[in-house]
Amino acid sequence: MARVIRFHEHGGPEVLRIEEAEVPPPGVGQVQIRVKALGLNRAESMLRTGAYIETVENWPSGLGFEAAGEVAALGAGVEGLKVGDAVSVVPPPSQIEWPAYAELANFPLHLVVKHPASLSWEEAAATWMQYVTAYGALIDLAKLAAGDFVVITAASSSVGLAAIQIARMVGATPIAVTRTHAKRQALLEAGAAHVVASAEEDLEARLAEIAGPEGVRVVFDPIGGPIFTPLTAAMARGGILIEYGALSPEPTPFPLFNVLGKSLTLRGYLIHEITTDPARLAAAKAFVLKGLESGALKPIIDRSFAFDDIVAAHRHLESNQQFGKLVVTV
Structure with missing residues (x-):
């Protein structure tokens, strides 16, 4: 069991709930991550209110595009990673299918990146979107x-x-x-x-x-x-x-x-467009990693919230007062 954040109806930040749920083991070609930090995005607020390009069809729904943490388990066929590696996630095509707001979450291998050791968990979670x-x-x-x-x-x-x-x-x-x-x-x-x-x-x-x-x-x-x-x-x-x-x-x-x-x-x-095209995604990863390693790219974090304060985090997200990224630590 792990704590996950879900919502059972569309609405304001108050519809977000922290619940206990069974997280399945990673499938073929998947990586399970023990999440240390989450990056918040406007798209998650839009999904929560029913205004996003993706539509919730089965309730309750998870959400979230970005996470950073340690590899907890590897699915069959996964190479190049080991349990305990520090990784972060390039946003998947669907936050409903691959929700990041959780203590434990599964993602496709091609979207999981070993980021530079110089990044904190918060910076890594704030990177890829x-x-x-x-x-x-x-x-x-x-x-x-x-x-x-x-x-x-x-x-x-x-x-x-x-x-x-x-x-x-x-x-x-x-x-x-x-x-x-x-x-x-x-x-x-x-x-x-x-x-x-x-x-x-x-x-x-x-x-x-x-x-x-x-x-x-x-x-x-x-x-x-x-x-x-x-x-x-x-x-x-x-x-x-x-x-x-x-x-x-x-x-x-x-x-x-x-x-x-x-x-x-x-x-x-x-x-x-980029994350579903293997060649373009590889070029994007290389460009971003080069910038992170050189210091030309450095995530600017406005504020960090605790996992238990996800409602307050979403309220701040919708205030439009932030300068840079909002993150949540787990």
């Missing part, structure tokens, strides 16, 4: 390179901060977009070359001022909504806007003349 998401958009899709300007909205989120670090790692210029100037200094200290407050400044004019007449080649956005129009207006001809979320409650306009006039690419993207 943010860095693989940002890598997939900026490096795999957009081919971000030295000399490029890249706009990163929701820049104080864990993925936003990861994108800033990755842009710096390849020599690009990261422009952080945030609602107000409250987090300006923290974003500059985190590596942003420029910070634009979208609720306090003319976004299009500021981006044009920063990037010059050629414009911004890459935009990385999880918000959508009205911001689409000024973002595309500031983009370079042939630029690419990668949309990986839908945080805005307002409709998202289609900026037809900006797209046509500049031959822009608007690209929807989810991390599972």
Whole structure:
């Protein structure tokens, strides 16, 4: 038996329950992990409320994408790991099928990584969602390179901060977009070359001022909504806007003349494009591990909660006050 976090109905953070459950042994090609820390993500809040792209069909449901801990057991056919190894998990395609919120959890071998020993459990649990998401958009899709300007909205989120670090790692210029100037200094200290407050400044004019007449080649956005129009207006001809979320409650306009006039690419993207493609996943792991080992990539943790405080952790997740990643220790 092990303690697991589940929910029996959609709702607010209070629907999360800690329960005792029988965790099956790992199957063929699976690794069982004794979890030491969890990384929290907006997708888990969305699943809990019934607003996620994945739908709960059988109650109760587990949840959670990221974990770090020690190998507890190995399924048949697993090589390259041994019991006791320190590992962390690349987010699986389904958090319902492979829930991470538990003291003991099973994952497919190809998503389990032996991370650098320099990482704490909290840092390891905070690693893979943010860095693989940002890598997939900026490096795999957009081919971000030295000399490029890249706009990163929701820049104080864990993925936003990861994108800033990755842009710096390849020599690009990261422009952080945030609602107000409250987090300006923290974003500059985190590596942003420029910070634009979208609720306090003319976004299009500021981006044009920063990037010059050629414009911004890459935009990385999880918000959508009205911001689409000024973002595309500031983009370079042939630029690419990668949309990986839908945080805005307002409709998202289609900026037809900006797209046509500049031959822009608007690209929807989810991390599972990378995690379900063996070759692309291998490249992502190699890139992230190289960055972690060199120090170019370093998870920024906003706050850590205890396993028993998962309800409070989800409340803080939904407050939008965090700077970086929220983690839970087990």
